[in-house]
Amino acid sequence: MSIQRYIAANSPRFLDELVDLLKIPSVSADPAYGEEVVKAAEYVKEKLIASGVDTAEICETAGFPIVYGEKIVDPAAPTILVYGHYDVQPADPLELWESPPFEPVIKKTELHPEGAIFARGSADDKGQFYMHVKAFEAMLAEGLLHCNVKFMIEGEEEVGSENLDHFVQQNQEKLKADVVLISDTSMISLEHPSVTVGLRGLAYMQVEVTGPNKDLHSGTFGGSVANPINVLCKLIASLHDEDNRITIPGFYDQVQEYDAEYRKQLNKAPFDLDEFKRKLDVEETYGEKGYSTIERVGIRPTLDVNGIWGGYIGEGAKTVLPSKAFAKISMRLVPDQDHKNIARLFEEHFLKIAPPAVKVKVVPHHGGQAAVVPTDSIGYKAAEAAIQEAFGKKAIPTREGGSIPITALFQKVLGLDPILLGFGLDTDAIHSPNEHYGVANYLKGIETIALFFKHFHQLSREA
Amino acid sequence: MSIQRYIAANSPRFLDELVDLLKIPSVSADPAYGEEVVKAAEYVKEKLIASGVDTAEICETAGFPIVYGEKIVDPAAPTILVYGHYDVQPADPLELWESPPFEPVIKKTELHPEGAIFARGSADDKGQFYMHVKAFEAMLAEGLLHCNVKFMIEGEEEVGSENLDHFVQQNQEKLKADVVLISDTSMISLEHPSVTVGLRGLAYMQVEVTGPNKDLHSGTFGGSVANPINVLCKLIASLHDEDNRITIPGFYDQVQEYDAEYRKQLNKAPFDLDEFKRKLDVEETYGEKGYSTIERVGIRPTLDVNGIWGGYIGEGAKTVLPSKAFAKISMRLVPDQDHKNIARLFEEHFLKIAPPAVKVKVVPHHGGQAAVVPTDSIGYKAAEAAIQEAFGKKAIPTREGGSIPITALFQKVLGLDPILLGFGLDTDAIHSPNEHYGVANYLKGIETIALFFKHFHQLSREA
Structure with a gap:
């Protein structure tokens, strides 16, 4: 030809x-x-x-x-x-x-x-x-x-x-x-x-947690005032439960559940779990309980921190209690989850769970259905x-x-x-x-x- | 004179x-x-x-x-x-x-x-x-x-x-x-x-969490493999309980408890809580339940993240599922807590609580009694x-x-x-x-x- x-x-x-x-x-x-x-x-x-x-x-x-x-x-x-x-x-x-x-x-x-x-x-x-x-x-x-x-x-x-x-x-x-x-x-x-x-769709957010209004000495102030990194970690950790399901209220409301037959077909695609783990050099995969790896990336929504930063990140040790900590967090969405609605649910939830000892800002970056x-x-x-x-x-x-x-x-x-x-x-x-x-x-x-x-x-x- | x-x-x-x-x-x-x-x-x-x-x-x-x-x-x-x-x-x-x-x-x-x-x-x-x-x-x-x-x-x-x-x-x-x-x-x-x-004494640690062996696309892989930032946040969050007490087993074993009279004397030092909050621009202080701010920095040990980093931290949005995440974590210690012992307890605990889907490295930086x-x-x-x-x-x-x-x-x-x-x-x-x-x-x-x-x-x- x-x-x-x-x-x-x-x-x-x-x-x-x-x-x-x-x-x-x-x-x-x-x-x-x-x-x-x-x-x-x-x-x-x-x-x-x-x-x-x-x-x-x-x-x-x-x-x-x-x-x-x-x-x-x-x-x-x-x-x-x-x-x-x-x-x-x-x-x-x-x-x-x-x-x-x-x-x-x-x-x-x-x-x-x-x-x-x-x-x-x-x-x-x-x-x-x-x-x-x-x-x-x-x-x-x-x-x-x-x-x-x-x-x-x-x-x-x-x-x-x-x-x-x-x-x-x-x-x-x-x-x-x-x-x-x-x-x-x-x-x-x-x-x-x-x-x-x-x-999958996408909702991408940036969050900023502010504790004290300036960087402090962690000896003089440690334990007396909220450390924005500790708090940010707590907030992020709380976004998944023990089964690795996302805890944002309403997050799964529009998520389609598939029947056994559909899931069976989906899992027929050639996929070698051992090879997958070997290539990424991980002992175990990690994800939402009750779903296979193919399902986790194919038909289930997820939430990942894409970046985090705060405090001293240079060489050596600095005993600072920082004023601010930041994270970029994105959610992969499945059909019927509206990315704008999810961004709103995320923002509402994140602001709600923040303790009064910090100030929290949530900025939606971009999204897609x-x-x-x-x-x-x-x-x-x-x-x-x-x-x-x-x-x-x-x-x-x-x-x-x-x-x-x-x-x-x-x-x-x-x-x-x-x-x-x-x-x-x-x-x-x-x-x-x-x-x-x-x-x-x-x-x-x-x-x-x-x-x-x-x-x-x-x-x-x-x- | x-x-x-x-x-x-x-x-x-x-x-x-x-x-x-x-x-x-x-x-x-x-x-x-x-x-x-x-x-x-x-x-x-x-x-x-x-x-x-x-x-x-x-x-x-x-x-x-x-x-x-x-x-x-x-x-x-x-x-x-x-x-x-x-x-x-x-x-x-x-x-x-x-x-x-x-x-x-x-x-x-x-x-x-x-x-x-x-x-x-x-x-x-x-x-x-x-x-x-x-x-x-x-x-x-x-x-x-x-x-x-x-x-x-x-x-x-x-x-x-x-x-x-x-x-x-x-x-x-x-x-x-x-x-x-x-x-x-x-x-x-x-x-x-x-x-x-x-x-207070000090034990300063650096931790490194590795998920997959290279940065991945968070769409293709998100939900199927442990995100080291999410995991690091979970690990850090778990280091404090609901009362803001440190959860490392044995951490408080050598901590001296003071009687009411001693604590009363300690709290007599001039200290204006409202002024303290105003200067740092915080709505509320934050620390271990059951202790005043003076006590929290004076006679109680603490754990603070001094720095955290991982993934994409530049301008804009990048949908990366990173390979590694890092934190610098220090603990302020009180008399009788041996900093080397505490560093060892921290390391043991941190390695133990990490899920098998990640690899964790703990490096003690320095310490003091x-x-x-x-x-x-x-x-x-x-x-x-x-x-x-x-x-x-x-x-x-x-x-x-x-x-x-x-x-x-x-x-x-x-x-x-x-x-x-x-x-x-x-x-x-x-x-x-x-x-x-x-x-x-x-x-x-x-x-x-x-x-x-x-x-x-x-x-x-x-x-």
Whole structure:
């Protein structure tokens, strides 16, 4: 098939272009990288044009811009809207990277005998959305593009996609499509190709506990006044009970309980608990009582402290009783849990349980709704067919723990179910030091995406 | 009296010399300041010589040096050993200082209408030990020095005085004295002069909790693996019960309980709870149930987290499930609690309560024994008489929450009870941003120290 030949012939350049994109430190969370984020947007626009779109533009928002590009081959043909993001997570802790996060290197690993690209954003999401740009180029070059394509690549996914809502609302006509295709999730493995059919939502909070109005000497004052770190630890500890269930009143009210049959099916996905523990070097897993690991990340909400700080954190010992302590706390939500409601419940509860000896501030950072993808749509069937053709295997439907808040927005505003056709692996270390993305995953992904276009076109005609 | 005249005439220079000493950032806890610590030692030696000692030397240790100097006026006369420290606490958080910590400025405040010197170490302990150097100069110049004096000024007090033990053991003959005089504590106020008769001990620990072997994405893994921050908070929270008593088994075994009469006397010290709360801007105090604030810092042990960190602590939001979390935890101890035993109990308990899903490391930092000073000694009586003469008031004996581990060492090795004649105030913000020391406290302290020498000499002859 000519798509595969085209990919094989052009793969060095496909990799080079991705490497150049990965060199741009487009960290949206850190204001210091503001210019770099914009630079990444410009790079994406250029490459869309070079790959053959009719038009491409940088759409300003109140935050970082959205890159939009489209190719209309036939107004009567089905249209695929590709969503991705060119911003990346912060790279720290830097000292744990084996090579600098913005100096991509390709290295072979046990899991990636053909090599993996090590760089921040390689899997999340530059390497993944860029597959679409290259699949598009390949289809166009080979005369195999029979669907219209619209690209919407944003720069604020890692900070909550705050301005995308407004953009989508304002551009419903422009974004009109038959399906949204997103590669920002992972599959089980290249041997067990899977399609994500569920994603958790997110509510991200920052809390600040203030004890005395200034740092004090822990000898002179220790025991007489509330230590904000001790209190913060107490508050955080109280957010889970002995069974590791979250104690915020009302938190589980909207959580869907699944029947035994559904849970049985879910637990059939290939998963090796011993291997999981060995890879993470933990003696035991840890989570909500009564659920398997697959269920804990798939169908159960969770609460994690993502960061904590307060007092003296330098070398050596300092006997300070600090004035303030802080934590970043996020909750992963399941369908029907509204992230705004959960943020409110968290805030109310946290303020309520704080003792009067401290002052507490709660600031919601950002959030997103959970999503479930139906498996009876043309889009899902096209994904299944593409995987069958590319891998020779039936796709396994999986529920993933992460959040792509935008999926709920597409469903609500555009009425489109997203197809979550991701090619990353859980071991890619996204959001961690040494993030990487398999070269084979990248090239196989490009092929599978082109096949998705083919099958979506065929199935749409048959429907 | 000529001492007072001499102080008045020389006070600008006395202040200038202190200011020069405060300009040296002798932070013993931070290796980056190593050279500055040594520079401070050299400055102290120079000033001892300029003030008139017979000999002064820099005594090397395995860590920072000890400055020793002496003036023997008469081998038959009583000898006073002055202890102090020229090292200081780290200055961070720097952004909370109103003027740079190592650029001393004198400013008037509500409590210090004659001005206070703002600088790291101004009260703890440079400003306080330097009073002894200047009292010595004044007595010598005015022909009023009738006691021998030995200065031992160390550079590791803020990091646990680790090498002083060995030095004192090896130099018992050289350090032979009739009393140890230390100004490294505070008094209630210039209106309520007090002498410290009890100090708490200290056990300082660092703990490290490891969950997975690398940072993970909190969406993909949240809920399936122990989050070391959540676990650390749970462990720390469990160290206190509902009555704010410490839950470490055996922790209170050696804690002395006091009878009602003793506690009544202790609570007679001038203390305004409303003023205390107002100054610290707290709605309520917080501490062990069944004890007053004075008791909580005076006769009860405490446990405070001095620092905590883990995960993402930068700007914005990062959905990381971190690999590690850390805390610095210190316990203030009361007489009979052995700091090494308590450190061992802490470690055993902390390792025991950690769930098997994490790995825990406990590293003891440093410690020191609590101390009680008898009030029937010549030294204490001389302090009372000096305060009576300088302030026209009877000294109030107080128990202070802080620790000067060296006091227990003097009692054990040299058989000397220390006299804790401090002139700082609890509001001096030692170990905090904007540390300061009242100019009036400094000058009144010099006078009182000279009077202590006078009365110690007289009372020794009468004994």
